[in-house]
Amino acid sequence: MEAIIQAVNLCKTFRLGLLDVEVLKNIDLAIYKGEFVSIMGPSGSGKSTLLYLLGGLDKPTSGSIRINGKELAEMEDQEQSIMRRRDVGFVFQFYNLIPNLSVEENTMLPILLDGKKMKDYGERLDEILEIVGLSDRRHHTPRELSGGQQQRVAIARALINDPDIILADEPIGNLDSKTGTEVMELLQRINREKGKNIVQVTHSREAADYGQRIVYVKDGKVWEK
Amino acid sequence: MKIIFKFIWKNIQEKKFRTSLILCSVMLSAALFFASSAIGDTMEKMYVDRMKKYFGSAEWMIHAEENSPSRFFYTNKAEQYKKHMEYIVGAVQGSGFYKPTKDETVQLDLQGFHLEELQKMNPFSMEIPITGADFAGRKMILSRITSDKYHLDQGDSIDIEINGYKHRFQIAAVSEPSGPFQEDGRTVTIVMPRETLSRIYGERGKASVIYLKLKNPVERENLIPALEKAYNRYTVREPLSMEEIQRYASRMTTPFMLMTTIVLFMSIFIIYTSFKVITMERLPVIGTFRSIGATKKVTDFVLFIESMAYGIIGGFLGCGLGVGVLYAMTYTMADNPWSGGRMKTSIQFTTGQLITAFLLAVVLSCVSALIPIIKVSKISVKDIVLNKVDTYKKGKSFRLPLGIALLVFALVAPWIVPKTMMMAVGTLCMVSSGVAVTMLVPYMTNGFVKGFEKLYVYLFGNEGILAAKNLRENKSILNNISLLSIGISSLLLINTISDSVMTELMSFYKDADFGVWMWVAEGDRRVDGLIRTVEGVEDTYGVYAANGVDVAGSNSEINLVHGVDTTKHLNYWRNDIGPEDMENLEEGRNIILTYSLKDKFGVEAGDILSLEMEKGKKDYKVIGFFNSLMWNGNYALISAKYLKQDMNKVYYDDIFVKTSKNNDEIKIALQKKFARRSPWVETLTQMELNDKLSNAQLFVILKGFSIMTLVIGIFGVLNNLIISFIERKRSLAVFRSVGMSKKQIIKMIFIEAFTGGLIGGIAGALTGLLMISIVPHVLKAMDSPIPIHYSLKLFSYSMISGIIITVVASISPALKSSRLNIIEAIKYE
Incomplete structure (x- = not known):
């Protein structure tokens, strides 16, 4: 099978005061086209760090990451930024929306940053907001939305540029169980119906089960059951 | 408690830039407030000190006026009251010229005194002291600064030109720059025996001024009227009009206070916004304090003390800086371009002013921080600990209406408030403008x-x-x-x-279409003729003036009324007055007002203004208006004929001189020519x-x-x-x-x-x-x-x-x- 994300010998070390803490040690990981992968592990195990490295938000101390066959380390800031706009969508635990922008504007951010005109993407926006169930909230700002709705906006933003990969860091970590279930079902639907690759970091076994594969991170290493 | 103060101190130290910003705002506010409040007193003291050069400790003086029979008079009438006086000092004032080199002429301020009397009135110290006995005949004393400048020393003789004749004087003593020899950068004062100077002027035994100091100031009520009676054709007055000096000083304070108010407003804004951030940053610590049992009072106290600390440090530094600012302001104001002199820079302030500035700094800091502190105080412990504090608030409802109200106030108030309140309301309106904009x-x-x-x-x-x-x-x-x-x-x-x-x-x-402006005692047509004999003078135009003429029924006055020669005025002043209006001035008691006076009195052409003249109320018909900044526009023209009649005027008050040569040379020539009459001559x-x-x-x-x-x-x-x-x-x-x-x-x-x-x-x-x-x-x-x-x-x-x-x-x-x-x-x- 073709790997859409390929990490080889990945290491990440943080400096804490005078100490170097090795969070990830020589990790090899491949995410294949169409997969929904859950990454689990105890607090501080490095699972979020792994996710951010895979998405190019952070740089590894050593090792290689390839997305769609392109080596991240070889990319300039401009190229990486374009990759984040077009190939990867991020969903965070605390939604991370821009508070003074409306649902529409938050969703369209990657389009705007790509230098495209918002009006050319009207239909796409309607479609995405329909998928996440926020068509009637498009002019509201994040402050006027519930946690679940905000997370849906984050998902809509991740989808707007039709990327191949969606990386989600504890997407339901800040939501109640009912809303959490709704969000997970939405992600699962996106994976199944749209064929998007989803990699999520989660503490919850239930949430992890929405994925087809579970990767465990512990003591800087990964393994799968 | 110690731990709380330690916490506060660490907070202040932690954010160095913000601490500097708050301290800088408080410090500058205190400094400018202090300097603005003390500049009035300082300027007052500087003027008084400067004037003491001329009057010493004298409380009253008698001198000639326009209608006096002569510039010189005997002191015997004043001496009748000797037992009530600490001193009566007669002096002769004059002017002379000294030529240190062939090409340089120095104008001298000549003061004739009895040495002992002068020492009593205006003490000074001589390098090698002499007594009154040594100070007789053709002797003189000058200051060390003058002697150094012209390389003169005790025992040297110099020629001084007085009234067109050269007189040789010997330097009897050299004085330190004190008393009448205080340095003002302008006058070169020479003290000589009174008898010598009065003889040169042909007024032996007479004085041109008498200085008096009462033994008991309470007696002025009887003594001054008695002196006024004795010298009824002369002026008896206090050497300094303290009222005028105070008015001038307080007028000077106003613009500085206005600017200080704007600075204060800005500081309040900066401290308020900084404290909003400080309180938000401190929230987790406040939450921790509160969760372990600290009361709201304690946490409020911590923040309040922090704001007070900024006030105290800023106030302390501000007072120091304020003294510096005051000195700089005083130094800048010490030059007197009109006299060409420079006052000695010395600052004057009271402990009260320092304390007020310090307290202002503390209050400014505390009050500006108060609202953010109160807001934080209202947040519940639970919300702080769970980090559920939403700093976002929808636009405050009062901002828009308040902003608009203040804006309307600033726009409308100046048009409707009475003139007497305009200074205060104007300042308020300017501050309102600033607040309104902030709101909007x-x-x-x-x-x-x-x-x-x-x-x-x-x-x-x-x-x-x-x-x-x-x-x-x-x-x-x-x-x-x-x-x-x-x-x-x-x-x-x-x-x-x-x-x-x-x-x-x-x-x-x-x-103005002329080169030199002058005034000379007893100026008349004869003087006109004399001026015209000076080489380079083409023509002269003398005007008569009445100052502070009351307008009956209006409670205000016209600062300057010129009695003009209607055939000449427009050749000298390019005023926007039609030749017909000018001619009409001669037709009767007619007056032309500036537009500023037109507004002030609300009159139109044809209206009558009743002026309080020497000869009583006289009705003048308004026949026209013009623009002029003379006396800030508080100025009017009538015909010379009627001004002379109604004000008993004989001599010109101002003479304008048209020239065809270098004005500076003509100025010196005129000064020399009229030296005996103490002229005032200046080029335009x-x-x-x-x-x-x-x-x-x-x-x-x-x-x-x-x-x-x-x-x-x-x-x-x-x-x-x-x-x-x-x-x-x-x-x-x-x-x-x-x-x-x-x-x-x-x-x-x-x-x-x-x-x-x-x-x-x-x-x-x-x-x-x-x-x-x-x-x-x-x-x-x-x-x-x-x-x-x-x-x-x-x-x-x-x-x-x-x-x-x-x-x-x-x-x-x-x-x-x-x-x-x-x-x-x-x-x-």
Whole structure:
């Protein structure tokens, strides 16, 4: 099978005061086209760090990451930024929306940053907001939305540029169980119906089960059951 | 308690830039307040000290006036009251010339005294003291400064020209620069025996002035009227009009206080916004304190003490700086371009003024911090601990109506309040303008941003749209706009007034079509003839003047009425008066008023003004109006014939001289020619320069104040941009996470700064216009109606400087934003 994300010998070390803490040690990981992968592990195990490295938000101390066959380390800031706009969508635990922008504007951010005109993407926006169930909230700002709705906006933003990969860091970590279930079902639907690759970091076994594969991170290493 | 103080001290030390900013605001406010409140007393003392050079400790003086039979008189009538006086000192005043070289002529101020009497009245110390017995005949004393300058010493003899004749005098003593020999950079004082000088003037045994000091000041009620009776054709007066000096000093304080008020307002704004951030930053610690049992009072106390600490430190430093500012202001004001002299710079202030400035600093800091402290106090422990504090609040409902109300007040009040209240109300209106703009800035910004969004797509692409949208609710940028608008408006206010005064001044002198302006005792047609004998003098024009003429039934006066020669006036003054109106002046008791007086008295051509003249009330018919800045426009013309009649005038009050040669040479020639009559002669060029310099002194200081306001504003802008960066770290990281490149982030922040600066500049220009619109009302109330000249260049520069300030101040936050660690900002913020 073709790997859409390929990490080889990945290491990440943080400096804490005078100490170097090795969070990830020589990790090899491949995410294949169409997969929904859950990454689990105890607090501080490095699972979020792994996710951010895979998405190019952070740089590894050593090792290689390839997305769609392109080596991240070889990319300039401009190229990486374009990759984040077009190939990867991020969903965070605390939604991370821009508070003074409306649902529409938050969703369209990657389009705007790509230098495209918002009006050319009207239909796409309607479609995405329909998928996440926020068509009637498009002019509201994040402050006027519930946690679940905000997370849906984050998902809509991740989808707007039709990327191949969606990386989600504890997407339901800040939501109640009912809303959490709704969000997970939405992600699962996106994976199944749209064929998007989803990699999520989660503490919850239930949430992890929405994925087809579970990767465990512990003591800087990964393994799968 | 110790741990709390330690905590407070650590907090203050932690954020060095913010601490410096708050301290700087408090310190400057205290310093400017102190300097403004003490400048009046200082100037008063400097004038009194300066005048003491001439009067010493004398409390009263008697001298000749226009109608006196002679400039000289006997002192015997005063000496009848000797037992009531500490001293009676008769003196002879005159002037002479000394030629140290062939080409140099020095004018001397000659003072004839009995040495012992002078020492009693105005003591001075001589390098080698002499007694009265040694000081007789052709002897003289001069100051060490003069003797050094002209390489003279005790025992040397020099020639002094008095009344056109040379007299040889021997230097009997050289004095330290004290008493009558105090240095003022202008006069060269020579003291000589009174008898010698009176003999030279042919007035043996007489004096030209008597100085008196009463043994018991209570006796003045009887003694002064008695002296006035004894010298009924002479003037008996106090040497110094303290009332006039005080009025002048207090008038000088007003503009400084106005600028200080603007600085105070700006400081309050900066401290308030800084404390809002401080309280939000301290929330976790406050939560911890409260969760372990500290009461609201204790946590409020911690914050309050922190604000008080800023007040105490800032106040202490401000008082020190204030003394320096006061000295600098005094030093600048010490030059007297009119006399060409310089007053000795010495500052005068009271402990009360220092304490008031210190207390102001403490109160300013505490009051500005109070609202943020109270707001934090209202947040529940649970919300703090669970981090559920939402700092966002929808636009406060009172802001818009209050802002509009203040704006309307500033616009309307100057038109409706009575003149007597205009100074206070004008100041209030200017402060209201500043507060109103601060209140309305968010609404104004929203309006601008809506417009910019559409424009920026074409100018800056999608980053432009994002930048414009980011401005909408970014409190730090809104605060920047407020700070810029206050700073820029105060700078515009001062510069526009200064430019207007200077422009009007130039136009006043442009109106004059002659070279030399002079006054001489007993000036008449004969004097006219004598002036014309001076080489280079083409023509002369003498006018009669009446000062402070009361207008019956109006409770006000005309500062200057000139009695003019209607055939000559328009040849000397390019006034906008038609030749017919000028001719009509001769037709009867007719008067031409300035437009400023037209407004003041509300009269039209044909109306009658009843003037209180020496010969009683006289009705003058208003026949026309003209523009003039003479006496700030409080000026009128009548025919010389009627002024002479109604005011018992015999001699000219001013003589204008048309010249065809170098005016400076003619000035010296005239001074020499009329030396005996103590003339006042000045070239128009020098008068214009003196006027400019004396106005420039005040405006230099005021500009300094306004620049300080802008400097505090710039510090505030820097602080806000840093706060904005800290507050927006997470949002910026989100932008990066969804694909914003480093270049895009820098571009977006610069567009934000550019837009903030542009809006701040526009708001500043508008606030400036509003403040300046109040000025004519205040000036009118001060009887100095000066038309305001707006400079498009000045306004454009102000707006551009607003943009430059914010864009330059954004360089550091923009670079920091581009280097942001996305994960740290998103995960751990």
